Amino acid sequence: xxxxxxxxxxxxxxxxxxAARVILSNWLRIAGQYIAHYAVIIARNTWIVLTxxxxxxxxxxxxxxxxxxxxxxxxxxxxxISTINALPSVTSAALQPSSLQQSQPDSALLLLxxxxxxxxFVDFLQEDITNxxxxxxxxxxxxxxxxxxxxxxQHLEIQPVFDQPEGSPITLERGFDPAVVRPTxxxxxxxxxxxxLVHRGWRATAVHLPQVAVSRDLHVLAAAEVEL
Numbered sequence: 001x002x003x004x005x006x007x008x009x010x011x012x013x014x015x016x017x018x019a020a021r022v023i024l025s026n027w028l029r030i031a032g033q034y035i036a037h038y039a040v041i042i043a044r045n046t047w048i049v050l051t052x053x054x055x056x057x058x059x060x061x062x063x064x065x066x067x068x069x070x071x072x073x074x075x076x077x078x079x080x081i082s083t084i085n086a087l088p089s090v091t092s093a094a095l096q097p098s099s100l101q102q103s104q105p106d107s108a109l110l111l112l113x114x115x116x117x118x119x120x121f122v123d124f125l126q127e128d129i130t131n132x133x134x135x136x137x138x139x140x141x142x143x144x145x146x147x148x149x150x151x152x153x154q155h156l157e158i159q160p161v162f163d164q165p166e167g168s169p170i171t172l173e174r175g176f177d178p179a180v181v182r183p184t185x186x187x188x189x190x191x192x193x194x195x196x197l198v199h200r201g202w203r204a205t206a207v208h209l210p211q212v213a214v215s216r217d218l219h220v221l222a223a224a225e226v227e228l
Contacts, residue, residue, distance in 0.1 A: 109218040110209055114155065116222045119147025123222075155208050161201030170197045 063070040115121035124144045129137055152158060161180060162170070172181055172193040180201070183193055212218065 106218055107207075107209060109221065110212065111151075111155070113218065113221045114151045114209075115148050118151045119144045119149075121148055155210075156204050157206035157208075158202050159205050161203050162197055164197055164200070166197050166200060168197045170195055 059073060063073055112122065116123065121144060124140060162168075164170070172183060172191055172195070174191040176191060180203075183195065184198065185195065187193070
């Protein structure tokens, strides 16, 4: 019991508490930034809805009470629809699929074969893991992850589409490429769109696949093994 009062014994404990306090403080600061950012977005969207709510309620009640007002709303709605259909929509035009071309499977098969060779990627996906314990799956996933990561780093140069950290405010200007940036949530109206970055995206800036013999069948992702 006397040793508990010794300051030398308390110093490591105090050091651990100090480190834990710093980590907790950093986590709380980051969490506070995220909460504040999304609170502003939620408050702004809520305010927009609330400003429109009295107009919607008034129009609904008056349309029920007045046939003339209902006809006026019907005319305005019809005119608005015809105007929208007559004008080209930037959003719909941007989301129109471009002309299609046939993909060449050789590169995909070669890359899949490399993932199988280094990370047993195909083996892992083809395995029925229903009856495996989570710790067994986790151990296998670590091996797959290390091998597949090695293939990506050796044969591909990959960079994020956005350098900003996730959660950062993002503005999608008119004419943005939906193949590069995919808006989610409530996509209403035309750009510019204002939102928060949920995923930074990935872009392959260079590909360094190895050369293969012309006679090689790339459809064979992994050769069968026979022990003699």
